[in-house]
Amino acid sequence: MRLRFTKMHGLGNDFVVIDAVRQSVDLTPERVRRLADRHFGIGCDQLLVVEEATRPDVDFRYRIFNADGGEVEQCGNGARCFVRFVHEQGLTAKREIRVETRSGIIAPRLEDDGLVTVDMGVPVLEAARVPFVSDSDAVVQPLQVGDASVAITAVSMGNPHAVQVVADVDAAPVAAQGALIERHPRFPARVNAGFVQLVDAHRIRLRVFERGAGETLACGTGACAAVVTVILRELAQSPVRVETRGGELDIAWGGPGQPVLMTGPAVTVFAGEIDID
Ligand SMILES: N[C@H](CCC[C@H](N)C(=O)O)C(=O)O
Numbered sequence: 096m097r098l099r100f101t102k103m104h105g106l107g108n109d110f111v112v113i114d115a116v117r118q119s120v121d122l123t124p125e126r127v128r129r130l131a132d133r134h135f136g137i138g139c140d141q142l143l144v145v146e147e148a149t150r151p152d153v154d155f156r157y158r159i160f161n162a163d164g165g166e167v168e169q170c171g172n173g174a175r176c177f178v179r180f181v182h183e184q185g186l187t188a189k190r191e192i193r194v195e196t197r198s199g200i201i202a203p204r205l206e207d208d209g210l211v212t213v214d215m216g217v218p219v220l221e222a223a224r225v226p227f228v229s230d231s232d233a234v235v236q237p238l239q240v241g242d243a244s245v246a247i248t249a250v251s252m253g254n255p256h257a258v259q260v261v262a263d264v265d266a267a268p269v270a271a272q273g274a275l276i277e278r279h280p281r282f283p284a285r286v287n288a289g290f291v292q293l294v295d296a297h298r299i300r301l302r303v304f305e306r307g308a309g310e311t312l313a314c315g316t317g318a319c320a321a322v323v324t325v326i327l328r329e330l331a332q333s334p335v336r337v338e339t340r341g342g343e344l345d346i347a348w349g350g351p352g353q354p355v356l357m358t359g360p361a362v363t364v365f366a367g368e369i370d371i372d
Pocket residue numbers: 108140141161167168169170171172173254255287305306307308311313314315316317
């Protein structure tokens with residue numbers, strides 16, 4: 096199958112973006128893994144597929160696949176790239192679009208300064224809906240991770256996140272502990288593991304070991320989940336600037352029941368074609 100693609104990134108969280116509106120695409124988990132492979136394929140953290148809307152109240156459908164081949168519910172850095180892509184490709188003249196994802200509708204908007212703002216929807220805090228196996232919906236809950244007991248906040252941005260506060264993200268055991276948390280039995284759909292360091296009431300540092308991709312340079316939904324966490328724990332106030340290894344995101348959240356707004360960059364790197372069997 097010959098495939099036209101565009102390579103993009105949001106703060107170094109990188110994507111292969113595929114237009115499935117103007118080309119027919121048949122993606123299997125194996126094909127996704129091959130396309131995402133940084134040695135045998137193109138290489139990316141996630142693969143984003145642009146499809147025609149399946150309902151009248153949205154402009155497009157947005158499908159997201161992790162590098163491990165699994166399809167997931169949401170991708171924040173990808174949402175910013177999505178709107179830049181459909182605009183650059185002439186698929187829409189709108190600067191703000193409504194996009195249907197597996198976990199609901201998001202609304203990315205191209206700003207005049209070149210950044211992109213996305214209404215990422217309302218965070219889910221009920222454990223059963225994250226999903227997180229627990230008899231409590233408490234904001235902070237203990238989680239046994241190997242020999243350590245860590246205090247996490249379980250929150251869904253459509254996709255599941257387990258967020259902990261650490262003294263120094265650079266020293267945090269992201270690789271070892273992140274891998275254990277990702278596959279922890281209390282997260283039946285697996286989970287993205289966030290590590291947050293407080294800088295001040297409006298600034299945090301964040302690293303995320305992503306479900307299905309490992310540590311990435313930035314995670315948009317992870318930044319949203321981290322801001323929800325530090326605000327719920329009364330450690331910070333909105334808006335919060337999130338420093339990731341790939342750069343900075345600005346997140347605003349008005350509290351439970353309110354949507355999370357994320358603002359940051361989206362960059363097109365190159366376009367190409369690939370033959371994949
Ligand atoms: N690994 C995530 C999907 C990508 C999210 C991330 N790249 C973002 O920017 O939100 C998951 O399995 O839920």
